Amino acid sequence: MATLNINGKAVTIEGEDDTPLLWAIRDHVGLTGTKYGCGIAQCGACTVHVDGVATRSCVVTVGALGEEQKIVTIEGLGAERPHPVQEAWAELDVAQCGYCQVGMMMASAALLARNPNPSDDEIRAEITNICRCGTYQRVLAGVKLAAARMPNRG
Amino acid sequence: MTKFSRRGFLAGTSVVAGAFTFGFSFPLARAQGIAGSEVTAWVVIQPDEAVIIRIARAEMGQGSLTGLAQLVAEELDCDWDKVRFELVKPGENRRRRRVWRDMATGGSRAIRGSQEYLRQGGATARAMLVRAAAEGWGVDPAQLTVAKGVITDAASGRTTTYGAVAAAAMQVAAPATVTLKDPRDWKIAGRPLKRLDTRDKLDGTLVYGVDLKLPGMLVAVPRACPVHGGKLVSFNADAVRAMPGVRHVLKVDDETVAIVADNFWRAKTALDELPVVWDEGPGAKASSATIAAMLKEGLSAETPFVGNRAGDAMAVLAKATKVIEAEYSYPYQNHAPMEVLAATARWTPERCDVWAPTQVAEAALEAVVAASGLAPEACEVNVMRIGGSFGRRLATDYVTMAVRIARQVPGVPVKMMWTREEDMAQGRFHPVTRCRLRASVGADGTIEALHMRIAGQSIGAYARPEAVAKSGDPAVFQGLNQGGAEGAFGYAVPNLLIDFAMRNPHVRPGYWRGVNLNHNAIYVECFIDELAHAAGADPLAFRRKLLAGSPRHLAVFDAVGQGIGWDKPAATGVHRGIAQIMGFGSYVAAAAEVSVTGGKLRIHRIVAATDPGHVVNPQQVEAQIVGSFVYGLSAALHGECTVRDGRIEQQNFDTYEVMRLDEMPVVEVILKPSGGFWGGVGEPTIAVAAPAVLNAVFAARGKRVRDLPLKNISLGTA
Ligand code: FES
Ligand code: FES
Secondary structure: OEEEEEOOEEEEEOOOOOOEHHHHHHHHHOOOOOOOOOOOOOOOOOEEEEOOEEEEHHHOEHHHOOOOOEEEOHHHHOOOOOOHHHHHHHHHOOOOOOOOHHHHHHHHHHHHHHOOOOOHHHHHHHOOOOOOOOOHHHHHHHHHHHHHHOOOOO | OOOOOHHHHHHOOOOOOOOOOOOOOOOHHHHOOOOOEEEEOOEEEOOOOOEEEEEOOOOOOOOHHHHHHHHHHHHHOOOHHHEEEEEOOHHHHHHOOOOOOOOEOOOOOOOOOOHHHHHHHHHHHHHHHHHHHHHHHOOOHHHEEEEOOEEEEOOOOEEEEHHHHHHHHOOOOOOOOOOOOOHHHOOOOOOOOOOOOOHHHHOOOOOOHHHOOOOOOEEEEEEEOOEOOOEEEEEOHHHOOOOOOEEEEEEEEOOEEEEEEOOHHHHHHHHHHOOEEEEOOHHHHOOHHHHHHHHHHHHHOOOOOEEEEEOOHHHHHHHOOOOEEEEEEEOEEOOOOOOOOEEEEEEOOOOEEEEEEOOEHHHHHHHHHHHHOOOHHHEEEEEEOOOOOOOHHHOOHHHHHHHHHHOOOOOOOEEEEOOHHHHHHOOOEEOOEEEEEEEEEOOOOOEEEEEEEEEEOOHHHHHOHHHHHHHOOHHHHOOOEOOOOOOEOOOOOOEEEEEEEEOOOOOOEOOOOOOOHHHHHHHHHHHHHHHHHHOOOOHHHHHHHHOOOOHHHHHHHHHHHHHHOOOOOOOOOOEEEEEEEEEOOEEEEEEEEEEEEOOEEEEEEEEEEEEOOOOOOHHHHHHHHHHHHHHHHHHHHOOOEOEEOOEEOOOOOOOOOOOOHHHOOEEEEEEOOOOOOOOOOOOHHHHHHHHHHHHHHHHHHOOOOOEOOHHHOOOOOO
8 A cells, every 4th residue: 555646646556565656557546548568668658757757657666656756647747738748749640559659748748848959869869668650750750849839948 | 518629729729627638629438429310321410510420440540540531521521620430330330231341450451442432421421411401492402512511502592501401311312323523623531631539649548448447347367378279288276366356267268367356467466476287289399490490491392382473484594504592581570569459348148248459340249259159139349449450450369368258257347458478479470481582684684584482371371271271372472463452573574483382380470560561572672682783783773674564663663762862872871772562552662771880770761652542641641651661670670579499489578679769760751642543551661661771781781681680680890
């Protein structure tokens, strides 16, 4: 049993402490926007923000987290208004099947928070999520479009 | 309720209080099940002018859902901003005597296989709506015009809308025939419209197969014998029964055990602890080496199965002074869609309902009927959108398993979900093949004779054994045929023999995006490159001469040659390769620019051209073509499923590596629809990705790579 702060709300996880955060979010909290792709930190489909840092939730256990860490999922990212990344994704029709895209957007949003104006090479190096549909070219364009649209740039 | 507005969506300004909706206030769930007037089976119109277009083919990311809707909407002359979609259920299709026809989605056939009757469905609905308006006004329907769902009688100045006349249109007799528009007059089809199915992918609300939740639902995680064809002997349920959340430990079928628990993680955790005894069967002795030997034997075996023949290649080669010979191979690949396999079933003695992503909804329903022991009328499959599939869900194995599990827990909905490891072990793999090519080139720089012997696995022999037992598997010659939509061999070769020796290892094969065209294109296009170099000819000029009689092949080939700037030298250290093929009804070509420095390959740029006859949505076709390079180059660079002790060695993305953003080249797409035919776009381009790059790698290092993936080859000094 652990208490976590997810999307600004305190939630109690009624599971074993070694439950990965991914499964706590999906099955205990019931937010299924965060996806399972590999379970071993390879694909990034499960990316959430922990204190603003893109984190692969499949390899972090709930026992290792506390209420003081702020966890944000896709459901929280655009809760008030769509994040510029989500808007850019819509504008460029980035998603194909969409399954990887939540993780892509969470990773991209975290990158832009840290580096508001990343170069192509930085985006290529930082966004290591897997997309089997092959949307990378539009993901790259999407990050750049979102960067141009981010409020409080520079 | 705010009206759906795509422009509002794009501006990102319209947000409904309390819910993140991107300005869409019309969730799909409400579109589904809301009453409306079904004018034709494809078109339902609601009083608020919403137009719901029924989609019978699977959407797995390829975007055909939007293209299919565009075709209907085009003939309907409705307002595209008011279009939504609804997925057809196979039980309903059965009940209505297949009014939505074939629901299968594979072979890049979604659009080309249904465009005609979909356009007719839209045109028929338009005619009925117009007639209803005309009858209401007491005028001749021929004098009415329609634009964006508004019907106008210019003579009297009256107007009405589809929403207003839809109920009356249901009572109007359908016209016996309709005339379809000339594609040159298209206003909705042919345009780069955005997808209809994006919004819930961006806010995380799309419910994929793995996301489904039903009241009281349990979750099952299965494990099958890791050696295909092996059997489940026993398992010790008592060892895990007391673990948290575990409810049942079940035999699913002769080779599979499953744990049913209250959630996925607990089921998986218990499954990892479950002692299982397998009888691995004869497959357990196989390895990649034994499989390669089996295929090699086929390279020289006698075979009666010929795919393409002209002249007498064997006689000419026997007399030729110089025969160029090479041997290539292609390894097993896993589809590895990002969404693992999942299906949910609820079984009672009276009924079986299934929720499943599937590429073959009707076959899935048949699988449910067979596994449930119930009558077809008592079964239904709720079709879900798919988190990538690439051919994997053309098989229905996982649907059958879900029902077999649910049947043992009557009345309880059970979501069966695989681990990635299970997905890797129990794939339906891209078949393995080898190819020996022998040719002689004349003094004039043309090919005198070519013998191409392919030895390897037939997907059909596994997927449709009766048909293949009777007449062989002609699909193995995809791209190498004398003609036809599945790939005319474009090169003029007076003495040609292409034949196949079937050698089927125990590993289960499947239709993997691009199917047999993938390896066939590598074999032909790399070997033609070898012949060009042997003849001292430029690889582009050499092919152009041989393609002179195949104008559509030549047109896309020339387009990529020009696009990459073949006639101008590449930047220092950058080398080029080129390839073309026909398959899935379309003509495709690619040119690549690569460099190899310090043993490291970098693919800088790709130019791709496609002639699919007609293009329904250019920006989606572009997305398919760009994505094809990710799929094709993932395989060429990294993809390989090896066999040891009968089982697939790679268990996850750490060992089955795929392309990521850092390796993604810039891909430029040239669409050259020449009209007059309908070809597919989801698959053909994958086939030219690998050979274009392999030919460029040869240009860079002067040494051929004939076995994939490239990660196994040291690209150090040439
Ligand atoms: S599921 Fe966590 S990285 Fe793949
Ligand atoms: S959009 Fe399908 S996996 Fe990325």
